[in-house]
Amino acid sequence: MNCNNDYILTAISNDGNVIGYFSSTKESATLAQKSHSMNIVSSALFAQAMNAVVLLSGNLKNKEDYLSATWNCTGNAKKIYVESDYLGNTRGFIENTNLEYIEDSITDNGFNSEPYLKMGEISVLRQSFSGKAPYNSVVLIETGEIPQDISLFLEQSLQVQSIISIGLSISEHNYINASGGLLIMGLPGVTEIEMKNVYDKFSSLGSVRDLLLKEKHNVIEFFNSLDMSIIDEKPVQFQCRCTEEKVLQSLKKLDDKELNEFLNKNNQYEVCCHYCNKQYSINKNFRSM
Numbered sequence: 001m002n003c004n005n006d007y008i009l010t011a012i013s014n015d016g017n018v019i020g021y022f023s024s025t026k027e028s029a030t031l032a033q034k035s036h037s038m039n040i041v042s043s044a045l046f047a048q049a050m051n052a053v054v055l056l057s058g059n060l061k062n063k064e065d066y067l068s069a070t071w072n073c074t075g076n077a078k079k080i081y082v083e084s085d086y087l088g089n090t091r092g093f094i095e096n097t098n099l100e101y102i103e104d105s106i107t108d109n110g111f112n113s114e115p116y117l118k119m120g121e122i123s124v125l126r127q128s129f130s131g132k133a134p135y136n137s138v139v140l141i142e143t144g145e146i147p148q149d150i151s152l153f154l155e156q157s158l159q160v161q162s163i164i165s166i167g168l169s170i171s172e173h174n175y176i177n178a179s180g181g182l183l184i185m186g187l188p189g190v191t192e193i194e195m196k197n198v199y200d201k202f203s204s205l206g207s208v209r210d211l212l213l214k215e216k217h218n219v220i221e222f223f224n225s226l227d228m229s230i231i232d233e234k235p236v237q238f239q240c241r242c243t244e245e246k247v248l249q250s251l252k253k254l255d256d257k258e259l260n261e262f263l264n265k266n267n268q269y270e271v272c273c274h275y276c277n278k279q280y281s282i283n284k285n286f287r288s289m
């Protein structure tokens with residue numbers, strides 16, 4: 001399964017005061033669901049977090065740069081981790097892959113994450129190799145709704161005004177029909193009135209979910225009607241960096257007692273990648289091979 005149709009668009013306002021990102025990630029969300037054997041509730045919550053991170057990664061500048069966010073929460077989701085790099089490679093996991101549905105959390109317009117997250121904190125790490133200082137910022141989960149909390153994070157930690165909306169559509173057979181999001185950020189010099197104008201226009205144009213169910217040219221038209229032009233497009237894919245070699249390296253760091261925890265009855269070490277759930281079987285005698 002591949003994610004050839006997933007993308008992130010970057011757009012800039014004609015006056016240069018506002019930058020926007022639009023993600024479409026149905027195939028990545030579906031691949032994540034399959035890789036981690038998540039039920040639809042966990043998949044929807046993970047997709048929301050994934051889109052937030054993909055959107056925040058939109059302005060990474062260098063091939064090695066990546067951004068990650070971790071939600072550690074008191075709700076049943078317990079923990080969500082997502083990272084995305086400059087090339088759109090995105091991976092991560094949700095600790096509870098089988099969340100029980102809480103009434104009214106899936107709506108016509110999307111998904112309410114608050115009942116599953118409740119309280120806790122969000123840690124955002126941006127690893128940059130382009131001369132920009134890396135940052136690691138921890139904020140409280142204030143509303144429990146992923147888009148709102150990311151907007152608060154941008155305001156509190158980076159003094160950036162933003163509008164963020166994440167859209168999801170779930171089929172009656174519990175498949176993800178659409179997954180994506182929109183992030184609009186004020187650049188230095190933007191006024192509150194300008195941001196309000198963008199917000200009012202955006203609100204009058206319909207929902208992100210509706211846009212995701214249309215064609216890409218509709219998204220481009222949507223930006224044009226906000227007086228914004230597309231300046232970049234990149235692919236997005238749920239893809240991990242793990243390899244057998246990296247697994248071997250990490251096993252070599254363990255002592256015999258720790259290693260035995262991974263030993264199965266066929267005398268193979270069974271190791272599962274946390275980020276993508278891929279299984280590796282390593283010969284017990286790997287040290288002498």
Ligand SMILES: [Zn+2]
Pocket residue numbers: 240241242273274275276277278
């Ligand atoms: Zn992996």
